[in-house]
Amino acid sequence: MTDGVESMKKRILTYFGTISSPAHGTLTIRDFNTQLMSKMFHASERESLAIALDELMAEGLVVERSPKSYGLTPQGVTAAGESKAAKASEPTKR
Numbered sequence: 001m002t003d004g005v006e007s008m009k010k011r012i013l014t015y016f017g018t019i020s021s022p023a024h025g026t027l028t029i030r031d032f033n034t035q036l037m038s039k040m041f042h043a044s045e046r047e048s049l050a051i052a053l054d055e056l057m058a059e060g061l062v063v064e065r066s067p068k069s070y071g072l073t074p075q076g077v078t079a080a081g082e083s084k085a086a087k088a089s090e091p092t093k094r
Contacts, residue, residue, distance in 0.1 A: 004044060008052035010083055011036045013061070016072055017084030029068040 015035055019025040032049055053070065056062035061076035072080055 004048040008048045013083035017080035
């Protein structure tokens with residue numbers, strides 16, 4: 001599960017980094033479901049998402065703005081930018 005959670009945390013931060021204004025962007029559970037999960041109804045994916053969001057909030061990178069609606073803290077904006085840059089520098093798979 002740990003690998004799945006760590007992967008989901010990276011995917012969340014990278015996704016935040018790709019939106020036009022990550023500092024002010026708010027994403028909902030629906031956004032995460034449609035954009036990040038290949039098997040949105042698979043129990044392990046949903047569990048990984050919930051744990052990843054909890055861990056990102058505990059790390060001070062993500063804040064819950066309203067029930068099931070999340071945004072980045074200033075530290076999260078930096079982490080999202082770094083995650084996006086790391087993803088962009090990865091070799092493309094063919």
